[in-house]
Amino acid sequence: MARETWATRAGFILAAVGSAVGLGNIWRFPFITGQYGGSSFLITYLAFVALIGFPAILVEFVIGRRTDRNPVGALRELGSGVWSSAGWLFVVTGFIILSYYSVVAGWFLRYTLIGITEGFTVADPAAADALYESVSTGLDTLLFHAMFMLLVVGIIAAGVRRGIELSVKVMVPAILVLLVGLAAYGFTLDGASAAYAYYLSPDFATIAANWTEILPAAAGQAFFTLSLGMGVMITYASYLGEDRNLAADAGIIAALDTLVAVLVGFVVFPVLFSIGIEPGAGGPRTIFVSLTAAFAGIPGGRILGVVFFGMVGIAALSSAISILEVLVSYLIDEVGVARVPASAALGAAVFLLGVPVTIDSIFLGLYDGLADGILLVLGSLLLALFVGWVIPDVGREELRKGIADGAGLDAVWIWAVRVPILIVVVVVLYLGVVDYVGFLTGDFAGWLAAR
Template sequence: MSERETWATRAGFILAAVGSAVGLGNIWQFPFKTAQFGGASFLLVYLIAALGIGIPAMLAEFVIGRKTNLNTIDAFEKLGYRNWRIVGAIGLATGFWILSYYSVVGGWVLRYIGGSITGAYFSDPAAYFGQVSAGPEALALHAVFMALVVGIVALGIEDGIEKATKLMVPSVVVMLVGLAAFAFTLPGASEGYAYFLSPDFGALAANFTEIVPFAVGQAFFSLSLGMGAMITYASYIDGDESLFADSVTIVVLNSFVGILAGLVVLPLLFAQGIDPNTSGAGAVFVSVATAFAELPAGQVLGFVFFVVVLIAALSSAISLLEVVVSWAVDNTSYSRPVIATGLGGVIFALGIPSAWDTAWLTWFDNLAYQLLLPLSVLGILVFAGWVFGRPALGELLKGSDFGDGVGLTWLWTARTVVIVAVVGTLLLGLQTLFVGGAIVPPL
């Protein structure tokens, strides 16, 4: 077993964790899920879930990771609960599962960067997406994206992930702010703001059981919860930092970037009279490409937008690969570059069906949102709240100015309200999967 690495700085950890959260979940998933499920109604439920469920769940992952300084599986054994390794294994498998199709979407982003430079998608954005989203080209770009991810992770924590995310995260924020400022100047953008920021409570009540599992799943997805990423990243902390402050910072910054992405995408669509309710994994690609095709300097804007998406995608993808690499580094004598390359190859192979047919990608995504993520988060909350309990509270309060009262509030919130909310979300998700037949793969 090689010597375990640590973050060089606290800022490095925070930016890496924010980078894990700020990814395709914010810029690809968030706008199209928001549009698909009622605009501001979805946003409202998402924000409640991110703050009310996301922060307690993130703290539970941080406590496990920092206390043990081990990967998401072996951490449970070090704490003295070997049988609970299954919870860590579910998280690792969830991240593995998600990265397999996430990388395919990352390949789409690479293709759209090139398409923006040449203007290739301007004449018929829908047909262009159909051509590049599945088949040999999608498979090749899936391989290129995975190679980029493997290259960063192979360099290690300080020289690879930390240095990369210190550049990536500020770049994403700066470019999104610029794009949002441009979108604000477009005629008709106000309709997009109204759709995005003014909740229709009647529609929310009527579609509550449909909106909730996707909004809560979006919070888990975009915050990298239930994937082993936050346990793994917290395991590299060397010192007693305030986990409260770190979790709030990460959740707030992540939500801010998600809202920024909505303030770019939805005004763009409404300004061009494009229906925001188009569903499906390619909705943002087709809709945004259609908008750029009609705008002055559309090639430049498209290039900047898709570069932002690529940076965000890489910052999340490296955290998902690191989860499985961390486990292998802790348990084998192989070098990090060899491990990263081998596991990256296996993940690439798992993503082949998603690259060949978008129906498979949708199936992978539905299972992640509605089953794997809430199940994994539930296991972590039950362990941290009811099994680990008081020691978890002690670890949480290290480096914090808060007293036992705040810590107990977290503990009992995680034990009760948050667990009930996650169980409800899981049940709604299972109902959607089985009633709608989405549980069956597209054979």
């Protein structure tokens, strides 16, 4: 079976950006930024993207293009012993993430529909919270979870060029245009100046005092939004030709992804400040509860809400297809299953794993804390160890392909992968494990005791 490839460079870049630009940027980024001090978190996050995220993307790119395989097949081909089995971590991570990702994406579909049919009339935060409770769990939630997964399966079943590449060429530009328009609208709101001060004036004292919390949160956000640690970039790079400049492509992808995240802040925080809502106070509910109440109280809020929630739904779809493609590529490459049945079977399995999240939101914390706080970081750690210390010459050789003068770049890159990135990722992984154990012994243990 001939392996598919990208039709154009733009198609690959937009697909990778589409993978990165999703719920992590638009749903997760505002409430995480709010929880960890606004600008203090933002500057830490940007530092992680530049110093850790960019080199980490290149780690996945060189593995994928070198082998033309999915994460499992790629590490088995390049490694031996325990390394030949390490690729399974990425399949498991993607499986878990997509299971709850689809449920949350279904929430955005429902909120878009609510805006179209009823409008956003719940200006009272308590009423907005009640609306969120009705949307986030129950039979309707299960149905929208199923609808979203059907969309994802349909695109993946169509293939790399006719499915993924064609869809992202429409979705990603649409996301950028809508975000710029929404950010321009946010500039006109009464709370804009206070929001910009909160968002853009870093407080280094806050970072120094709370680094054990801000550091893992910023690292996890960087890995999540750049689609690192789950094998997406390995899989997408496996469809690349050897003449492509991986460093240039990685730089464009990281820059566009970061631009989207920053733009989201220019949309969300002015809206929240305009009616006096504390950023980050609602945690994962922030986008739904706080913004729904805000849309009910500002001019043109109904249209703004429909556009915003619809845009997030599009972004979620562009990311979800990349995660399912990792799983499907495994069945195609390693088992020989055709694309259509592989897409359908894995889509059904992901749907079933996500069912508990539609029953109780405690499972969202259970899944997200494991995947985002531990598995994504662990995956990036293993890849850095593998490329930096096990196959450094292979990595450097692959990076130089497509670069006119890449000798200096590959030397700096491999040093960064071998030393500073490893140190930072190990610290972040430790902090993430501690945080997740705290969740298991605290909130989740309390939930179980109440049953």
